[in-house]
Amino acid sequence: MPPIAAAVSTTGVRWNLVFRQAVLEATAAFALALLLLGPIVGLVLDGYQVRNELQRPLLIAAIIAAGRFLVTLAMHTPTGQTALERFNARRRQPGVLVVSASESDRQRWWLLAIVVVSLTLPLLASKYWLTVLIQAMIYVLLGLGLNIVVGLAGLLDLGYVAFYAVGAYGLALGAQYLDLGFWSALPLAAMLAALFGGVLGFPVLRMHGDYLAIVTLGFGEIIRLVLNNWLEFTGGPNGVSAPAPQLFGLEFTRTAKDGGVPFHEYFQISYDPLHRFIFIYLVLFLIVCLMVVVVTRLRNMPVGRAWEALREDEIACRALGINHVLVKLSAFMMGATVGGIAGVFFATYQGFINPTSFNFFESALIVAIVVLGGLGSTTGVIVAALVLTILPELLRAFADYRVFAFGVLMVLMMIWRPRGLIRPRRRAFEVKGLCR
Amino acid sequence: MSPSEPLLQIHELDARYGPIQALRQVSLYIDAGEIVTLIGANGAGKSTLLMSLFGDPRPAGGWVRYQGHDITGLPTHEIAKRGIAQAPEGRRIFAAMSVEENLLMGAIPVGMDHMDADLIKVFELFPRLKERRHQRAGTLSGGEQQMLAIGRALMSRPRLLLLDEPSLGLAPLMVRRIFATIQEIRDSGATIFLVEQNAHHALKLAQRGYVLVNGEIRLSGTGEELLADPEVRRAYLGGRG
Numbered sequence: 001m002p003p004i005a006a007a008v009s010t011t012g013v014r015w016n017l018v019f020r021q022a023v024l025e026a027t028a029a030f031a032l033a034l035l036l037l038g039p040i041v042g043l044v045l046d047g048y049q050v051r052n053e054l055q056r057p058l059l060i061a062a063i064i065a066a067g068r069f070l071v072t073l074a075m076h077t078p079t080g081q082t083a084l085e086r087f088n089a090r091r092r093q094p095g096v097l098v099v100s101a102s103e104s105d106r107q108r109w110w111l112l113a114i115v116v117v118s119l120t121l122p123l124l125a126s127k128y129w130l131t132v133l134i135q136a137m138i139y140v141l142l143g144l145g146l147n148i149v150v151g152l153a154g155l156l157d158l159g160y161v162a163f164y165a166v167g168a169y170g171l172a173l174g175a176q177y178l179d180l181g182f183w184s185a186l187p188l189a190a191m192l193a194a195l196f197g198g199v200l201g202f203p204v205l206r207m208h209g210d211y212l213a214i215v216t217l218g219f220g221e222i223i224r225l226v227l228n229n230w231l232e233f234t235g236g237p238n239g240v241s242a243p244a245p246q247l248f249g250l251e252f253t254r255t256a257k258d259g260g261v262p263f264h265e266y267f268q269i270s271y272d273p274l275h276r277f278i279f280i281y282l283v284l285f286l287i288v289c290l291m292v293v294v295v296t297r298l299r300n301m302p303v304g305r306a307w308e309a310l311r312e313d314e315i316a317c318r319a320l321g322i323n324h325v326l327v328k329l330s331a332f333m334m335g336a337t338v339g340g341i342a343g344v345f346f347a348t349y350q351g352f353i354n355p356t357s358f359n360f361f362e363s364a365l366i367v368a369i370v371v372l373g374g375l376g377s378t379t380g381v382i383v384a385a386l387v388l389t390i391l392p393e394l395l396r397a398f399a400d401y402r403v404f405a406f407g408v409l410m411v412l413m414m415i416w417r418p419r420g421l422i423r424p425r426r427r428a429f430e431v432k433g434l435c436r
Numbered sequence: 437m438s439p440s441e442p443l444l445q446i447h448e449l450d451a452r453y454g455p456i457q458a459l460r461q462v463s464l465y466i467d468a469g470e471i472v473t474l475i476g477a478n479g480a481g482k483s484t485l486l487m488s489l490f491g492d493p494r495p496a497g498g499w500v501r502y503q504g505h506d507i508t509g510l511p512t513h514e515i516a517k518r519g520i521a522q523a524p525e526g527r528r529i530f531a532a533m534s535v536e537e538n539l540l541m542g543a544i545p546v547g548m549d550h551m552d553a554d555l556i557k558v559f560e561l562f563p564r565l566k567e568r569r570h571q572r573a574g575t576l577s578g579g580e581q582q583m584l585a586i587g588r589a590l591m592s593r594p595r596l597l598l599l600d601e602p603s604l605g606l607a608p609l610m611v612r613r614i615f616a617t618i619q620e621i622r623d624s625g626a627t628i629f630l631v632e633q634n635a636h637h638a639l640k641l642a643q644r645g646y647v648l649v650n651g652e653i654r655l656s657g658t659g660e661e662l663l664a665d666p667e668v669r670r671a672y673l674g675g676r677g
Contacts, residue, residue, distance in 0.1 A: 302540075306541070308537075312532055313530060318492070319524055320521075322541075426533065426570070
């Protein structure tokens, strides 16, 4: 900002200049606020008449102008200057980026703390918060899965919800027609989703950017429409029920169906419907941990690097002997598998699913998680998934403004963190025999 | 492969982009251990020749033999696996990845076995890359990016290294350094096919050269012969014939 730099002389702050600038900026803010708010806040529709309430926008604009004035002044105090500097410095990207040994040690402690908190949280939570936590974990899983496709391989998939649906319906329909339980359906549904990923992957391999986004968007809608309209098989809009998980054959119900033993009777504790949710949460948490490990390892393996390289430059990749067809397909199928697993958990925790849960808004939300998290960053995606699922619950009182808040968040992110919450770090490679 | 057969032989190669014929009956050969250069003006078809012997676009006619095997029309990644590496025009490095990761990508056709030793070799050849190995490749200067592109190609232990305009957009001092390194790479046993617009440097370095004009080979000869040729001097070296 050149005007500020000019106002700060070598001997110190020239307050008369600062003052003039603050007045100018406050006036501009006042005019702008009045222009924007005047018609919206000032004119009130009352029956068939429009009532003039111009004092309201005037008041708001005055508050905004006063705020602007104070902010401008504050930016010239020593504390304001350092804050401004730090803010700008953070936006400048340093070129060197190694995860040093001491840093990864510190990260290990953080990790331990997070795991402990995550494991104790469900024991303290109410049923409502438990379902919120499960929902959040499902979105973490979805975010991690889509992150492989969009963040790492750079293939913009707007129909990711299709794989989520395949997983969910895999469990529900598998139980209905093949009499599969949760545990047998979990790997099968994941494989089914992978198969769908392959089916989608093949035709779209030649496409890039916008075209890929449109085709995947269509694919997502096709799956949803098929589920909605194939009444005899999927139950259509009426949905299907999905089985609850069991712990080595122990059911989480008050009384067991056909001769089984319920969990609470076996351990001789009183029945609590929460047990089922706690169990789902814990299994889900383990799967999420497993996924984090798998993704982290993959990123340091040739196939993970190939995904990222493909995102950067496809022609260079092919010239380096990389079979781009296989690499893209592997990213698609890997992402689809994770989506399918998330779907299975969604179905088992809901107990009942229908196609309305798998509309385009879900896909958009998952893409938003990946983008907000910082394309490619595992930590970022987890944080973004938690924020985007838990924050709306915390802000229930402002439910009407939820989408508005979402929009504001997006705009602010794009201004201050255009590369997402957490920029992916590159890991250093240990070279044996290389002196530093 | 008979002892007399060259490492790479291109025979009457045609390439076209739709109705436009980019290459017409191009024939040339490269013997093991040589530096061969191909010079030509913008749009003469130099890059097309490199790309089409790499399978993209697929040749419309003619054939390419490498180490006694026909590689015409193989998929690009198959050709790369046979020991031909390319530092493509415009470098095409992976900007968001670290320098080190870029180099590791180059090693994919040969697997992870020699990774450490090869990395050290590349760092010896380009000490600058060693200093910057943890940096995002996009933050390197143009010359450093060119070094990275060449280093990445070397990571696949190529017998034949194709370089597409390594001097493009570089300061004269950097050009000299890159060309000195090319000589070093050849001395360590690789064969080099150098496509250049910088005819003076390229012909001085190369044993033999070809001149490509409008998709056809117009002239060929040793580096000195071409340097002395009046047509080459007029068209590519800024001389007055």
